[in-house]
Amino acid sequence: MRDILACSTDVNVWGPGIRYAAELSAKLGASLTGIHIAAQIPRRAPPGTPPSVLAEFVAYAQEEVQAAMQSGPRFAAWARQLGVRSTHWQVALGDPLDVLGAAGNWHDAIVIERRLETREDTTELIGEMLLSGFTCIAVPETMYAIGRLERIAIAFDGSPACIRALHSAAEPPKVQRMVVRPTAWMDAGPDTKPPIDH
DSSP states (O other), X not given: OOEEEEEESOSSSOOHHHHHHHHHHHHHTOEEEEEEEEOOOOSSOOTTOOHHHHHHHHHHHHHHHXXXXXXXXXXXXXXXXXXXXXXXEEEEESOHHHHHHHHHTTSSEXXXXXXXXXXXXXXXXXXXXHHTTOXXXXXXXXXXXXXXXXXXXXXOOOOHHHHHHHHHHTSTTTOSOOOOXXXXXXXSOTTOOOOOOO
């Protein structure tokens, strides 16, 4: 793994997901790209919206983008302290699925912080990224250290690349104990969600 993409939801605090990505990058000697995805600024207001409300939203969105763009040097310095040798910082506007889908084509893995019970629930985004064929690491929002994973979920399609990756990941000392629980949720129908534990 040479290039890791980490989605940053907050440019003021580097959360567990981006910290995990940085520590993984340092451990593997991989480059790390942090990306902040801001909401796209609407071109016109919905009918009946007062102009002052739209102006306030646009000002807030522009402020968020400006703060994100200025966070690049701080991100690089922070990642260097954790041992990452090569960093990049990107800011994008738009739908997270579209942005990560485009950026993911240039990286070996995407790290997303799995947030629950907030307005930024990422469960659906993670599922869509996995179903789109990207290597995706979902880091619980309460977890921050690379050595503390107790459970991982792997989407497996039976391809030779998947078999090699699984074999490599299962080698000691990376994994002390592995329990395999096969699920057949992909065959259950197009509207079925993956059975991810909460």
